[in-house]
Amino acid sequence: MSRGPVGRTTPGRTPAGPRSAHVTAAVALALTLVVLILAAALAPLAGATRAPEGTASPSPTPVAVDDGVPADVVEWFTTQTGPVLATEGAGELDELTAEERGRVVPGTVRPVMGWAPGVLDGTDLEPPALATRQWVAPLLLGEEPVGSLFVAADPDGAGPVLDHIDAAADLAAALAELDPAASLVYDAPLDAWFAVSDAVVRPVGEAAGEVLAGAVALETYQPFLAERYAAGDDPAQDHAPPVEGGGWGPVAVVAAVLVLVLAWAALVVWLRRPDPAAGEPAPDPARHPRDPRVRR
Numbered sequence: 001m002s003r004g005p006v007g008r009t010t011p012g013r014t015p016a017g018p019r020s021a022h023v024t025a026a027v028a029l030a031l032t033l034v035v036l037i038l039a040a041a042l043a044p045l046a047g048a049t050r051a052p053e054g055t056a057s058p059s060p061t062p063v064a065v066d067d068g069v070p071a072d073v074v075e076w077f078t079t080q081t082g083p084v085l086a087t088e089g090a091g092e093l094d095e096l097t098a099e100e101r102g103r104v105v106p107g108t109v110r111p112v113m114g115w116a117p118g119v120l121d122g123t124d125l126e127p128p129a130l131a132t133r134q135w136v137a138p139l140l141l142g143e144e145p146v147g148s149l150f151v152a153a154d155p156d157g158a159g160p161v162l163d164h165i166d167a168a169a170d171l172a173a174a175l176a177e178l179d180p181a182a183s184l185v186y187d188a189p190l191d192a193w194f195a196v197s198d199a200v201v202r203p204v205g206e207a208a209g210e211v212l213a214g215a216v217a218l219e220t221y222q223p224f225l226a227e228r229y230a231a232g233d234d235p236a237q238d239h240a241p242p243v244e245g246g247g248w249g250p251v252a253v254v255a256a257v258l259v260l261v262l263a264w265a266a267l268v269v270w271l272r273r274p275d276p277a278a279g280e281p282a283p284d285p286a287r288h289p290r291d292p293r294v295r296r
Contacts, residue, residue: 068111069109069110069111073109076160081105089101089165092147092167093146093165095167103141103142104139105139106139106140107145109135110175110178110184111131113130113131114129115129115225115229116129119222119225122223128196128218129183134150135152136148137149145169146172187228188229191207192207194208194212199217199218199219200217201216202214
């Protein structure tokens with residue numbers, strides 16, 4: 001009950017009390033949590049398309065290209081290497097400063113190859129490898145290899161997209177020194193790389209060097225390839241490096257929306273609970289007239 005303008009009690013109204021303050025505080029807290037959750041969820045998405053503040057946008061870098069690299073892949077390496085290293089490179093190339101990442105350029109872009117089915121089943125050693133839908137280039141800081149940049153064809157046909165950045169220095173150094181005429185082959189069961197040229201197989205990087213000490217004729221190496229793939233893989237598959245996902249951005253947005261819905265539902269339930277401080281509401285004389293038989 002509250003007082004009217006002439007000092008009489010106005011029925012049907014309750015005074016503003018502690019519960020009103022609690023409701024206001026709860027709503028403010030809920031809105032603050034929503035803003036923080038959405039900001040955290042959308043930050044990676046914004047960072048993927050915007051260079052960090054204080055870092056100049058890298059200019060396009062002309063790249064050397066091996067045979068068999070499509071024009072749109074060449075354009076991607078030329079225009080997107082700098083922006084990608086300014087964002088994704090902060091996590092993968094964490095030993096480099098932002099200024100150093102801005103000076104990193106791609107080396108020769110070449111297609112990633114997989115062993116040809118004829119090589120794996122021993123029926124035909126020519127060609128030794130077939131192109132996959134991925135491409136790679138070493139990343140160079142001056143003359144120093146600091147990593148490798150992998151690009152893959154978008155499954156939806158939208159053009160090339162970032163696959164991943166590999167910070168392994170041994171692989172980057174081997175790619176930088178690789179003969180342009182050699183085919184770069186990814187061996188899926190070993191997760192290793194080999195170079196093939198003139199029917200000769202050579203290891204590329206430390207992982208391949210652990211199973212192949214030096215150059216060997218493809219005809220000699222073929223039985224080992226066939227045995228390895230027969231034991232752990234399907235020769236008919238396109239043996240390319242595994243394509244990594246696009247990050248947690250979409251998942252984080254969905255999770256944020258779910259948290260928002262749950263938080264709002266909890267707030268509604270809390271607001272609808274009875275307020276023990278208010279007590280029972282006073283009866284309304286208009287709805288409950290006094291019994292004339294009852295004396296005051």
